[in-house]
Amino acid sequence: xxxxxxxxxxxxxxxxxxxxxxxxxxxxxxxxxxxxxxxxxxxxxxxxxxxxxxxxxxxxxxxxxxxxxxxxxxxxxxxxxxxxxxxxxxxxxxxxxxxxxxxxxxxxxxxxxxxxxxxxxxxxxxxxxxxxxxxxxxxxxxxxxxxxxxxxxxxxxxxxxxxxxxxxxxxxxxxxxxxxxxxxxxxxxxxxxxxxxxxxxxxxxxxxxxxxxxxxxxxxxxxxxxxxxxxxxxxxxxxxxxxxxxxxxxxxxxxxxxxxxxxxxxxxxxxxxxxxxxxxxxxxxxxxxxxxxxxxxxxxxxxxxxxxxxxxxxxxxxxxxxxxxxxxxxx
Ligand SMILES: Nc1nc2c(ncn2[C@@H]2O[C@H](COP(=O)(O)OP(=O)(O)O)[C@@H](O)[C@H]2O)c(=O)[nH]1
Ligand SMILES: [Mg+2]
Numbered sequence: 001x002x003x004x005x006x007x008x009x010x011x012x013x014x015x016x017x018x019x020x021x022x023x024x025x026x027x028x029x030x031x032x033x034x035x036x037x038x039x040x041x042x043x044x045x046x047x048x049x050x051x052x053x054x055x056x057x058x059x060x061x062x063x064x065x066x067x068x069x070x071x072x073x074x075x076x077x078x079x080x081x082x083x084x085x086x087x088x089x090x091x092x093x094x095x096x097x098x099x100x101x102x103x104x105x106x107x108x109x110x111x112x113x114x115x116x117x118x119x120x121x122x123x124x125x126x127x128x129x130x131x132x133x134x135x136x137x138x139x140x141x142x143x144x145x146x147x148x149x150x151x152x153x154x155x156x157x158x159x160x161x162x163x164x165x166x167x168x169x170x171x172x173x174x175x176x177x178x179x180x181x182x183x184x185x186x187x188x189x190x191x192x193x194x195x196x197x198x199x200x201x202x203x204x205x206x207x208x209x210x211x212x213x214x215x216x217x218x219x220x221x222x223x224x225x226x227x228x229x230x231x232x233x234x235x236x237x238x239x240x241x242x243x244x245x246x247x248x249x250x251x252x253x254x255x256x257x258x259x260x261x262x263x264x265x266x267x268x269x270x271x272x273x274x275x276x277x278x279x280x281x282x283x284x285x286x287x288x289x290x291x292x293x294x295x296x297x298x299x300x301x302x303x304x305x306x307x308x309x310x311x312x313x314x315x316x317x318x319x320x321x322x323x324x325x326x327x328x329x330x331x
Contacts, residue, residue, distance in 0.1 A: 003041045012200070021147035023076050024184070026056040031200060075148040077155065078122050082131035083277045086252055087156035088209075089149070089181075091173040092139035094164040095211040095239065097121075099248065100136040102239045108136045115139060120152060127249035129275055130260060140177045150184035158255055159188055159206040160248075162237075165221025166212040171228055190231040207233040207255045209248060214238045259323035261287050270305070270326040278321065285317040287327055295331065303328040 009032065016028040033049045036042050078085070088096040092114030100108050104123025109116045121136045135156065138146050153159060161177055163170060181188050187198075188206040196203055208229055210222045213236040222236055235251040237244045259282065260275035276290045284304075288296040296317075303312045306325035321327070 003045060004037060005042075006035065006037070008200075009035055021076070021151070022056055022059050023151050024147070026053065026060065029053045029056060035200075075120050075146070076151045078120060078133075078135055078152065080155075080157075081122070081133045082124055083258065084157040084252070084256055085133045085135065085155070086158045086160055087135045087137060087153055088160045088162050089137050089140055089153065090162040090177055091164070092141055092144075093167075094139075094162045094173075095209075095237075096139075096162045097136050098239045099162060099209065099211070099237065099245070100134050102245055103249070104134055106134075106136065114141075115144070120148075125249055125252075127246075127253045128260075129273055130253060130277065132249070132252050140180050142176055145180045145184075150181075150186060153181065153184075153186055153204060154202045156204065158252060159204045160209055160252075161188065161206060162209045162211050163225060164212050165210040165225055165236075166215035166218040167221070168217070170221055170224055174225070174228065190229070190233070205255060207235065207251055209237045209251075210234055211237045211239075213244075214241065259321065259325075261321055262324070262326045263287075263291075264305075264326055264328050266328060266330070272326075280323075282321055283317065284315060284319045284321065284327065287321060288317070288329060291329075295329070298331045300330050302330060 012028060012032055012035070016025060016032060019025045019028060029049060029052050033046065033053065036046060036049065038046065088099060090096055093112070097108035097110045097117050100106055100121065100123055101110060103125040106121050106123025108121050115138070117136060117138045119138070122133055124131050125134050135152065137149060137152065161174070163174055178188055185201045187201045187203045189203050190206065192203055192205050208225060210225050212218055213222045226234055233251055233255055235247050237248050239245065257280045258277050259280055261278055262270050262272050262275050264270035276287050278286055278290065284302045285296055285299065288299045299317055302315055304315050304319070304325055304327055305311050306322060
């Protein structure tokens, strides 16, 4: 019985065969199995793919010790910390490491020659009361895209493409970054609400840092990048100006579509530190669940303080919160 595989299968299979990174290979194998038509004609193929998946799992669990295998580096995963993980990617020398250096306690190597950064490095930055994790990464170019990078990008909550707008050639360099991600089935998109057209792609919300914008030619470069990427949030940055670095943090917050909810105890003032982070549209019950699932179950009602509200207004569990609301839970 013929297998009758869809054309998409053969494309994926080619990618699978070329891929060296076991994590990525495992993902592709699972996808191949998922799109494989399930009938008698594919029984053997299905069994083969399941065996490959099991081997890849073993290889990954064994730390890639298998003789002759391509070793997975330790860089395929970075433990998330804070309200979101933000990965900085881009062409060589665009200023990724400099931004991470300026905003965090991480100490990346910085130099005016390309390919200084060989390994990803994480550090924490703070926007008002919210902490974000920034990940500095090696550059993306025609010749260079580390095998662990696609996984790191997929795992991040937000992508920032850092580009040097003071140096001509912006269009070509940016295209390489977006295209190389696409080769690995990652779509760097301006907006996730537009929907997912292709389920085999990871859609990642992306904003752009137009770095070195105060250098000679930077204003022209900034205009060019706005013209090239009209749908994207573009934040002008330079490590020489603290306000622009604060703007970078604000751009992260605004890109994530999240809000900060502060809690207060009955009879105490709100401390306005360490907020609960909820997606926009989140309710009183969602906030309670972030504290503890039993807490949400036992919740009777809450009181809310916030802009344009009656102070201490009593609300139900399905009440939709807004950024910086202060909430007092009653159980
Ligand atoms: N003038 C200026 N130079 C910068 C800025 N950001 C980075 N640089 C310089 O650009 C070069 C490359 O920076 P680096 O952070 O290593 O870039 P990366 O390869 O993207 O990590 C270094 O010489 C930095 O000092 C900036 O905002 N303005
Ligand atoms: Mg670097």
